[in-house]
Amino acid sequence: MQSFVLECRQLHKSYGNTSVLHGVTFNARPGEIVGLIGASGGGKTTMLRLIAGFDYPDQGAISINGRQVASAAIRIPAEQRRVGMVFQEYALFPHLNVHDNIGFGLKGDKRTTAARVAQMLTLIGLGGLGDRMPDELSGGQQQRVALARALAPQPQILLLDEPFSNLDAALRAQVRAEVRAILKKTGVTCVFVTHDQQEALSFADTVAVLMNGRILQMDEPQALYRKPETRAVAAFIGESNFIPAIAHGESAQSALGVLPLDAAYHGEIDVLIRPESVRIASLSQGGIPARVMWREYYGHDQRFGLMLDDGVTEIIARAGAWQAFTEGDRVGLWVAPPVRAFPKTG
Amino acid sequence: MSEIRLLSAFRTATLRHVNHPRYEPLRLWRGTGGLKFLTAVIGGLVLLPVVYLVIRALGAGQDGLAYVFSARTLEVLGNSIVLMVAVVIGAVGIGVPFAWLTTRSDLPLRRVWLIGGMLIMVVPSYIGAMMVITAFGPRGLLQQLLEPMGVERIAPIYGFFGAWCVLTLYCVPYIVLPVRAALLHADPALEEAARSMGVRGSAIFWRVTMPLLRPAIGAGALLTALYALSDFGAVALMRYDAFTRVIYAQYTNSFDRSRAALLALLLIGLTVALLLIERRSLSRRRMYRTGVGSQHKARVVLLKRWKVPAILFCATLVGVGSVLPLVILTHWVVRGVNAGINLDSLTLETFNTASVSLIAAVVIAVLSLAPALLAFRSRRKVDQWLVGMTYLGNGVPSIVVALALVFFASNVTPALYQTMPILIVGYTIRFLPIGVGAMRSALMGVSPRFEEVGRTLGLHRWQLVRRVTIPLARSGILAGLALAFLSAMKELPTTLLLAPTGFRTLPVEIWMANSDGRFAEVGAPTLLLVLVGAVSLSLMFRGKDR
Numbered sequence: 001m002q003s004f005v006l007e008c009r010q011l012h013k014s015y016g017n018t019s020v021l022h023g024v025t026f027n028a029r030p031g032e033i034v035g036l037i038g039a040s041g042g043g044k045t046t047m048l049r050l051i052a053g054f055d056y057p058d059q060g061a062i063s064i065n066g067r068q069v070a071s072a073a074i075r076i077p078a079e080q081r082r083v084g085m086v087f088q089e090y091a092l093f094p095h096l097n098v099h100d101n102i103g104f105g106l107k108g109d110k111r112t113t114a115a116r117v118a119q120m121l122t123l124i125g126l127g128g129l130g131d132r133m134p135d136e137l138s139g140g141q142q143q144r145v146a147l148a149r150a151l152a153p154q155p156q157i158l159l160l161d162e163p164f165s166n167l168d169a170a171l172r173a174q175v176r177a178e179v180r181a182i183l184k185k186t187g188v189t190c191v192f193v194t195h196d197q198q199e200a201l202s203f204a205d206t207v208a209v210l211m212n213g214r215i216l217q218m219d220e221p222q223a224l225y226r227k228p229e230t231r232a233v234a235a236f237i238g239e240s241n242f243i244p245a246i247a248h249g250e251s252a253q254s255a256l257g258v259l260p261l262d263a264a265y266h267g268e269i270d271v272l273i274r275p276e277s278v279r280i281a282s283l284s285q286g287g288i289p290a291r292v293m294w295r296e297y298y299g300h301d302q303r304f305g306l307m308l309d310d311g312v313t314e315i316i317a318r319a320g321a322w323q324a325f326t327e328g329d330r331v332g333l334w335v336a337p338p339v340r341a342f343p344k345t346g
Numbered sequence: 347m348s349e350i351r352l353l354s355a356f357r358t359a360t361l362r363h364v365n366h367p368r369y370e371p372l373r374l375w376r377g378t379g380g381l382k383f384l385t386a387v388i389g390g391l392v393l394l395p396v397v398y399l400v401i402r403a404l405g406a407g408q409d410g411l412a413y414v415f416s417a418r419t420l421e422v423l424g425n426s427i428v429l430m431v432a433v434v435i436g437a438v439g440i441g442v443p444f445a446w447l448t449t450r451s452d453l454p455l456r457r458v459w460l461i462g463g464m465l466i467m468v469v470p471s472y473i474g475a476m477m478v479i480t481a482f483g484p485r486g487l488l489q490q491l492l493e494p495m496g497v498e499r500i501a502p503i504y505g506f507f508g509a510w511c512v513l514t515l516y517c518v519p520y521i522v523l524p525v526r527a528a529l530l531h532a533d534p535a536l537e538e539a540a541r542s543m544g545v546r547g548s549a550i551f552w553r554v555t556m557p558l559l560r561p562a563i564g565a566g567a568l569l570t571a572l573y574a575l576s577d578f579g580a581v582a583l584m585r586y587d588a589f590t591r592v593i594y595a596q597y598t599n600s601f602d603r604s605r606a607a608l609l610a611l612l613l614i615g616l617t618v619a620l621l622l623i624e625r626r627s628l629s630r631r632r633m634y635r636t637g638v639g640s641q642h643k644a645r646v647v648l649l650k651r652w653k654v655p656a657i658l659f660c661a662t663l664v665g666v667g668s669v670l671p672l673v674i675l676t677h678w679v680v681r682g683v684n685a686g687i688n689l690d691s692l693t694l695e696t697f698n699t700a701s702v703s704l705i706a707a708v709v710i711a712v713l714s715l716a717p718a719l720l721a722f723r724s725r726r727k728v729d730q731w732l733v734g735m736t737y738l739g740n741g742v743p744s745i746v747v748a749l750a751l752v753f754f755a756s757n758v759t760p761a762l763y764q765t766m767p768i769l770i771v772g773y774t775i776r777f778l779p780i781g782v783g784a785m786r787s788a789l790m791g792v793s794p795r796f797e798e799v800g801r802t803l804g805l806h807r808w809q810l811v812r813r814v815t816i817p818l819a820r821s822g823i824l825a826g827l828a829l830a831f832l833s834a835m836k837e838l839p840t841t842l843l844l845a846p847t848g849f850r851t852l853p854v855e856i857w858m859a860n861s862d863g864r865f866a867e868v869g870a871p872t873l874l875l876v877l878v879g880a881v882s883l884s885l886m887f888r889g890k891d892r
Contacts, residue, residue: 054798078801085802091795095817104813105803153803 004063005030005189006051006157011060013046020046021057022213028157028189028206033180035204036193037237043213044193048159051191052085053078064156084150084188088162090142092134098145099130105153120148123182139167140175147179151186158183160192164199176203197237201225209233227262231342234272241273241315247341255313256288260337268344275303277336278317280325287332290315292325306333381723382732384716389735392775396742398758399750400614403607410608423612426575426588429509433574434567436514441521442563444663446551447656448522449529451647454657460526462664467519468879469671470836472579472853473872475512476860477674479503479583487674508584513574515667520573521566528562529555534645568624575616576743578839583860589613590745590839597749597843607753610746621741675876678869685867691850692870699851702766703834706773707781710830711823713774714781721782722789733782740779747775748843769844776840777830784826788819825885832882836875 006028013021020043028034038044049055051062053069053076061071064083069076092101102120106113121127124144134142143163150158163179164172180203183190194200200207201221208218217224217233228234231242245254247265252258259271283289290306293314304317304325317333325331403410413419447453448460469477481487482503503511532555540554578590585591589609596606649656713736721733739747751772755763762768792815800814816823838853845854852871859868 052798052802054801078798079804079806081802082804083802085799087795087799089793089795091793091799093796093799093814093818104800105805107804149799150802155802159802 003029005065006191007063009061011050011057013050013057020213024210024213024215026208026215026218028191030189031187033183033190033203033205035200035207036191036210037195037197037200037207038210040195042210044210045161047210048161048191048193051157052083052159053081082153082156083159084155085159086146086150086161086163088165090146092142092146094134097130098126098132101134101145102148102152104149116152120152123185124148140171143175147182151188155188158188158190160190162194163192209236211236227340239275239316241275242270243273243313243315245269245271252341255308255310256335259335259339261341262338263341265341269341270344272340272342273315273335275316275318278315279334279336280304280317280319280323280331283330283332285332287334290331290333292327292329292331295326306331381716381720382729385720385732385736388713388717389732392736392738392778395750395754396738396747398754399607400611402753403604403611406604406608410604413605413608414612419609422587422589422592422609425586426616429506429586429588430571430574432510433513433517434570436510437517437521437570438563438567440514440663441518441566442525444518444660445522445525445529447660449526451649451656453649453653453660459660459664462668463522464519466515466667468883469876470579470838470879471512471516471577472583472838473856473875474516474671475580475583477671478508478512480674481670504585506586509581509586512580512584513577517570517573518663520569521563524562524566525559528559532558568620571620572617575613578745590743593745593749603753606749610749613746614742617741617743675869675873679873682867682869695850695852695855695871696874698849699835702769702851703773703831706770706777706834707827707831709770709774710778710781711827713778714785717782718785718789721786736782737779739776744776744837745839748772748840752843764846766846769841769846772840772844773834773837776837777833780830780833781826784829785823788822788826789815791822792818829882829885832878835878
């Protein structure tokens with residue numbers, strides 16, 4: 001148990017009559033970046049506030065480095081937790097310059113403080129900008145200053161609230177990589193929340209899917225995408241085709257023919273087919289015959305809505321940008337094995 | 347009525363959505379108990395004199411009842427209501443077109459007219475009334491101009507007409523500001539939508555713009571009504587028997603102060619009725635707030651053949667409201683300098699005014715802290731009511747507050763009667779809302795995120811207040827206190843009733859000079875108070891563009 005920096009056990013929280021969290025359990029290992037992803041209103045921000053100590057759970061317990069900070073009997077407030085936080089809007093103190101913002105939470109004499117601030121400025125690559133005021137910085141710079149301010153007092157955990165949502169889409173990927181590098185360099189344990197799948201999958205070591213106040217699955221990004229444990233996770237992360245099938249052990253019979261499964265099942269199931277696992281070509285090359293119902297062209301790739309010849313099975317395919325099929329064309333399709341199965345629900 | 351009301355109407359009109367979710371600030375922190383207690387004590391002290399006055403007035407018995415229903419009282423009531431309604435109609439009739447012309451039309455020099463129109467507020471109403479009398483009164487400037495042409499008498503300015511003119515003029519900004527804000531912030535897409543559906547020209551104004559303006563006009567009209575009801579300077583100088591003048595006359599001329607108390611009670615009743623109406627209308631104000639999305643400018647309406655009348659209209663308002671006072675003020679100062687003013691007494695009066703106002707501002711600063719923090723930390727109804735008690739000076743006319751203090755002091759604490767402390771108490775009750783309001787909105791302007799960041803960085807409660815909250819709110823708080831200080835400097839009725847005998851302040855000096863007809867002598871002090879007004883006006887709108 002000691003190997004976890006953060007342990008959240010069975011957290012429950014309601015505001016008035018609305019229950020926001022019911023029974024959230026998850027842990028974070030030292031140096032790990034955990035992403036909490038969920039739809040808005042799904043309790044993500046509440047989770048962060050509970051960990052930070054702005055709010056306390058109704059039930060359950062939170063431990064940081066083995067020390068209980070919140071439980072039925074214990075309520076350690078935020079200022080005594082040594083949990084750093086970077087807010088969505090950064091919340092840099094507008095009356096203080098970059099240097100004083102970063103040094104805000106540092107204790108001790110001026111020299112050690114200044115040395116630590118200088119060290120942080122170098123870390124975030126803003127050396128020499130200590131005298132700037134926050135409003136003289138770009139969005140990405142402001143974020144790095146907020147990060148440095150939170151990291152300066154060496155927090156036990158760093159929390160990030162929707163860290164990249166205030167940045168231009170063009171800038172986001174770059175800043176994400178920079179921030180990830182900084183975090184990995186300091187080795188801090190980090191929990192962030194986001195509603196952006198791409199952000200969660202690319203930034204986190206481990207992603208936890210928070211839905212309706214529960215954690216549905218917590219896994220490495222690739223496992224989460226390739227082996228979702230529930231239909232809800234499959235539907236939430238990435239795009240999904242669910243095709244009905246009858247399973248016989250490790251294969252299943254469906255409108256797409258016989259598909260190999262990644263585990264053994266029996267009876268009625270739905271198989272999950274990601275659009276990029278569907279390959280299409282002209283019908284003359286074989287494959288399962290289908291008709292193109294619609295096409296959405298994105299540039300780097302495109303999506304096709306296909307209808308099989310049985311007239312009921314619809315499937316979405318993602319294809320390379322070069323494919324020139326249009327509405328009404330007949331195509332042949334293949335599915336890349338193996339596929340994931342979910343027992344039939346109603 | 348008071349600056350803070352105007353300010354709040356203005357803020358309501360310009361508030362934008364805050365796009366971070368608002369968790370209640372520091373809700374978890376125990377111990378609003380102390381704040382609650384302090385606020386209750388302060389609120390109680392503020393209410394005490396007025397409550398005492400009400401109880402005494404209600405206890406007047408048969409005689410009192412007879413006086414309330416006497417023909418004279420009903421006449422005063424009628425006078426006040428007629429004046430109030432007439433001023434509202436006048437101010438709306440002038441203010442709405444003025445706001446529209448300076449905001450939406452191609453009127454030349456729009457900013458000049460607008461600033462000129464707003465400068466009216468710089469002059470305290472009693473000084474404004476004196477200026478109007480100087481200009482249009484018997485043997486006034488106008489008559490002097492007309493005399494060579496054989497005009498020996500002009501229509502008397504005193505009475506209803508004079509009071510109406512002055513008050514209407516002074517209330518125009520109370521309409522213009524909220525209406526202009528509403529015009530600026532209303533989504534132009536609404537008018538464009540109407541145009542795309544084939545609605546044209548003036549029909550757009552009446553069918554789309556006007557309904558959107560209604561809440562702003564309503565808010566402005568209520569401010570105007572409250573102002574007209576509570577103003578003392580203009581009605582007193584114009585010798586119009588509205589409540590405030592008659593209350594003052596009863597207080598000074600007769601030994602029976604219970605009659606003044608009864609009249610004050612009626613005035614309170616009227617004010618409360620208006621405030622209740624205002625409370626009801628609060629929920630509808632949202633109409634002219636806009637969403638977050640970016641907004642383009644509304645179309646400028648071409649005036650064409652209406653341009654000349656529009657210019658004349660604006661020029662008349664600005665001329666009478668702002669240029670004329672400047673001319674008269676210069677005239678007075680020049681005459682005063684020629685006559686040789688007694689600078690010694692002026693220095694003393696300025697010192698008296700400034701020192702007593704400064705003490706009041708410091709007292710207000712200290713007393714504002716607890717209610718403002720409570721309003722900031724708690725959103726519970728009970729606490730809002732507690733804070734609301736400290737806003738008494740906002741609703742109840744100052745002549746009533748002052749009378750109540752006279753009553754209370756002479757009957758309950760005779761040692762305080764006619765002393766400096768009671769004058770400071772008077773200013774404090776009158777202007778506490780400015781302090782609480784300024785501090786509160788300054789605190790509200792501090793995003794809870796900042797305090798939360800401070801907490802994650804290990805700051806404890808008082809460290810947070812000292813290192814985060816106060817520094818971020820500081821300029822707003824200081825501006826509020828400066829406003830309270832400047833307002834106290836200009837205040838007439840409270841000073842007239844409460845200042846110790848022989849204690850001369852600038853407003854009192856101007857008042858006395860007026861009743862003796864010594865206008866020229868007060869040129870310098872008047873100029874000083876007008877400057878005070880200018881500074882407080884600029885303070886009020888300092889944060890406007892942020």
